[in-house]
Amino acid sequence: MAQQPYPAFGVPPANSAWVPTSVQPNNAPQVFIPPQPAPVQAGDPSTSFQGSFGAGAAPLFTGIAGDVLRHQGETYLQRGKLYVSRIGFLSGGIIHYHFSVTPAYVRTKLLMLFAPFLKNWTFVRSPEHIAGGHRYLPPRQDINAPDLYIPLMALWTYCMLVGIGLLARGGFRPEAMYNAVSSALGSWLCQTLLLKGVLWVLGVGGTAPLLELGAYSGYTWVWACATLLATLSNSRMGYHVVWVYSSFASALFLVRTMRRVILQESRTYNPDSKTHNYFLLGLALLQFPLMAWLGRLPRNLQKS
Numbered sequence: 001m002a003q004q005p006y007p008a009f010g011v012p013p014a015n016s017a018w019v020p021t022s023v024q025p026n027n028a029p030q031v032f033i034p035p036q037p038a039p040v041q042a043g044d045p046s047t048s049f050q051g052s053f054g055a056g057a058a059p060l061f062t063g064i065a066g067d068v069l070r071h072q073g074e075t076y077l078q079r080g081k082l083y084v085s086r087i088g089f090l091s092g093g094i095i096h097y098h099f100s101v102t103p104a105y106v107r108t109k110l111l112m113l114f115a116p117f118l119k120n121w122t123f124v125r126s127p128e129h130i131a132g133g134h135r136y137l138p139p140r141q142d143i144n145a146p147d148l149y150i151p152l153m154a155l156w157t158y159c160m161l162v163g164i165g166l167l168a169r170g171g172f173r174p175e176a177m178y179n180a181v182s183s184a185l186g187s188w189l190c191q192t193l194l195l196k197g198v199l200w201v202l203g204v205g206g207t208a209p210l211l212e213l214g215a216y217s218g219y220t221w222v223w224a225c226a227t228l229l230a231t232l233s234n235s236r237m238g239y240h241v242v243w244v245y246s247s248f249a250s251a252l253f254l255v256r257t258m259r260r261v262i263l264q265e266s267r268t269y270n271p272d273s274k275t276h277n278y279f280l281l282g283l284a285l286l287q288f289p290l291m292a293w294l295g296r297l298p299r300n301l302q303k304s
Helices: 055-061 063-086 092-098 103-114 149-168 174-201 210-218 220-232 236-263 275-294
Strands: 127-130 133-136
Touching: 092 210, 103 149, 103 220, 103 236, 149 174, 149 210, 149 220, 174 210, 174 220, 174 236, 174 275, 210 220, 210 236, 220 236, 220 275, 236 275
Parallel strands: none
Antiparallel strands: 127 133
16 A cells, blocks of 8 residues: 655654654754874974974975084074174163263263363273273263263253254254254264374274273363353353363363373383373364364354
């Protein structure tokens, strides 16, 4: 007998052997479990660079070629570290040394610069004995140590005074400030190279680093600010008094400092030689025209 189809959602006859069952949908989330990589043996050179370059780069660093590349990379790295350590004037330690100042140091240093004859300044730096030699104490611990904080602040003040003077006289222009800053930096560099050249002529060129000589010559901006202030005061007598005093103070400070550098910090120089006296005298006389040039405003912008 043919089987009669059951109506949808109907009830089967009583004599039927069919037992309805309910099928529940499988709503369980499917979790993907990635395959585990094969264990890597320690010391295997073929897998040392997989973490950085991927599995495809492993054959490039295997065997003798990989050893050569690793050796060359370590060699270049060591050379780079050595080169950076030899750049003294750019290293963090040297820069930190010349900016290690305190308010008490700044006040005492300014007093020494403006009144070098007020008391018996020694101008002798204090050494600190370390293993294998000695080194000089930083400015915060030694008033005679050179620093770059005061020269840079004095240079910034000088440029501001130039701008104020040009503005007060109706001749302020941006290119005028650019020329003032360029001339100031150029004169600072020339005086630093002059000090270095004097030491080389005397045979003690390696006595003082170039950065320290730049700090010594940078103190000129302290006296230049005073001379420029006298110029802005429109008092001819006051200008000449300040100009002579500032030039004399600058000459006295530089002569005493350079004499200490030549005679005390150099161990190969002959103290009986009189050549250094002529160079020091020329350096002292140079301060007078230099201070007169720094203590003026641009001629073509001055008020007639």
